[in-house]
Amino acid sequence: MLDPKLLRNQTTFVAEQLSRRNIVFxxxxxxxxxxxxxxxxxxxxxxxxxxxxxxxxxxxxxxxxxxxxxxxxxxxxxxxxxxxxxxxxxxxxxxxxxxxxGLPNLLHASVPDGRNEDENVEIRHWGEPTVFDFEPKDHVDLTHGKGMDFETGAKLTGSRFVVMQGGIARLHRALTQFMLDVHTQHHGYEEMYVPYLVNQDSLFGTGQLPKFEEDLFKLQHDNEYYLIPTSEVPVTNLVRDEIIEAKRLPLRFTAHTPCFRSEAGSYGKDTRGMIRQHQFEKVELIQIVHPEQSWEALEELTGHAENILQRLELPYRVMLLCAGDTGAAAAKTYDLEVWLPGQGKYREISSCSNTQDYQARRMQARWRNPETQKTELVHTLNGSGLAVGRTLVAVLENYQNTDGSVTIPKALRGYMGGCKKILEK
RNA sequence: GGAGAGGUGGCUGAGUGGUCGAAAGCACCGGUCUUGAAAACCGGCGACGGUUUACCCCGUCCCAGGGUUCGAAUCCCUGCCUCUCCGCCA
Missing domain, CATH: 1.10.287.40 (Serine-tRNA synthetase, tRNA binding domain)
Structure with a gap:
């Protein structure tokens, strides 16, 4: 939520800023x-x-x-x-x-103009698209009949669900464990276990409600509970209605949860494979920081997510989202896009945002400034570190061999009982 | 699922219709004392909003939402949450 005082005292300024998002105020x-x-x-x-x-x-x-x-x-x-x-x-x-x-956050000055994802700007890239001496398959062909089963997912539930089996299921789990360990052991995050169902107050706090209800799964139950679309919701809301002592900042939390999204409005988009599922796993990074440190924290947090890709030796690029592609709560967002040989494209695998005090104001999440003894809003940041399902796709496609097997990245072998290869004949 | 007890400021915890935004303690801030620190003592100290250059002043808030009343933290209703005991259960 924007500062009501800012809106009141500098209305034309706010209106100008909002027009960057194509909003007529x-x-x-x-x-x-x-x-x-x-x-x-x-x-x-x-x-x-x-x-x-x-x-x-x-x-x-x-x-x-x-x-x-x-x-x-x-x-x-x-x-x-x-x-x-x-x-x-x-x-x-x-x-x-x-x-x-209903108003979105104001954009940071460094956010480029632009209407949609085509106008996002590449900031840097790491590695180069993987080179094969054969025609690489996409993950669907690669795993067909070998442990990734969309037909059975559809039988059990419907479209956009998957069943994984054997080595693939294990690799999926290994990725999760690996990510959590890196963030807790090397990046200073504390692991959290949180509810997968949340109430309306929590969804209001992070900004999913009231405007984006159609993206959520809502339970048929006496209580108005929703399945979380990301662990950003429960984890960020840990500080809702709290006043945090200055010396505790910054708070860094990581959590692994499933995420549930209705994907309303994305009919016909990414219908093939695991890229866009109603249910997927994600390891999330959350930081609750001193307001003056949030920009620095955004760079750090993005680096933490990048580090996962680097350790997995997956080529990627960092995109700065343009005005039209930046989410409502965010003042600035970096997307990490990983190279997918099956599509011959970079695809989003992480999104890292600084929301400044936008969520904090909705949540009334504050800290006490020792200099003034007054409470002030904290700044909140979130980022995927990473989307596990898409990381699985990236590993399968980038590490495939000509015989259809997949080599396990070195960083994951300890999590796979030393296993070096899966999907061998 | 059955029975009972509760939800008050950053925390603990008094307060059962009339200067109660709320005792006391802790924490915190300032001061005295001290070589320094601690202890002790003195003083200050809720959030949000309106008005204001500022001081002041005013309003709202004692889980949430309704109601009774000239007046509600206090009485009534509904909901949510927490705790204790019993039952069931991963």
Whole structure:
């Protein structure tokens, strides 16, 4: 959520910034609503003040043993006027809240203009696309009949589900363990286990609700629970409604969870293989930091995700998302794209964002500044470290051999019981 | 699933209709003392919002949402959560 004060005091500036995201912010309508709010609030508070003052004098008179009847009759009309004022104020406030809660974050100055992913900018790359002396297969052909089974996934549930078997299932698990170990042992993150079902408050805090409900799976249950679309939701919300001591910052959490996405609106997109599933595993990186350190933290966090790809010796590039492709909560986002020989393309495998105080304000996640003794909003960052399913695809496709087998990357062999190759005949 | 007890400031914990935004303690901040530190003592110390150059002042908030009342932390209703005991269960 944007700072309401910023919106109020620098409305045209905010509107200009929002136009970078192709959002037309109606300054005049907002200004009118805001001045209406001000007017109603002053009026309501005056009435409340009067009620409080009179009630107190009634209390005093009663304590003094005086007759309070005349005082009571004086207050009679006040109640209705106050109730009416309170109600219209609540309506205007609700309207304003809805308006401001729907606005995305302001973009960092370094974010390039652009409408969609075609205008993202490559910042750097690592390694070169893998060279084969044969025609490389994609992961679907490579694993067909050998342990990656989309037909059975569809039988059990529906489209965009998979069943994995044997060495592939093990490799998938090995990747998860490997990622968690690297982040906890080398990058200073603390491993967390969190719920996979969350309530609306949590989804509001990280910004999925109210605007992006159609992307979520909602449970048919008395409680309004949702399956998490990413562990960013439960992990970031750990600090919701908390005031954190300065010396505890930065907080660095990592968690492995399944993620569930409805993929509404992506019909016909990536229908083949494991790239876009309704259920996938992800190892997430979350940082809760001092506001002045979030930009530095974004570079670090991105580096932590990159480190996984480097250890796996997978070629990738780092993309800076343009204005039109940056998510609503983020002020700036780097995507990591891994080389997929089967597609002959780089594909997103991680997304690392600094949301600054956007989520923190929605969550009321604060820290106490020792200099001022006041509470201030923290900054929150998140990034995939990495999407496990897509990493599995990347390993399979980049490490395939001409006989259809797949060599296990050196970094993973310890997690595979020393196994060097899978899918051998 | 059955029975009971609770949800109050950063934390612990008083407060059952009238200057209660709320005792006390801890933590924290400032000061006195001390060579320094600790202890002791003195003082300060909730969040959010409105107005204001600022001070002040005002409003809202004692789990959430309704209700009763001139007036609610306190009474009533609903929901959520926590704890204890019993039952069931991975």
């Amino acid at each position: 109606n300054v005049e309508a907002y200004t009118q609503l805001e001045s209406k709010r001000r007017e109603l609030q002053v009026k309501t508070q005056e009435l409340q003040n009067e009620r409080n003052t009179r009630s107190k004098s009634i209390g005093k008179a009663k304590a003094a043993g005086e007759n309070i009847q005349p005082l009571l009759s004086q207050v009679a009309e006040l109640g209705d006027a106050l109730k009416a004022a309170e109600q219209s104020l609540a309506e205007v406030q609700a309207e304003l809240e809805q308006l401001i809660q």
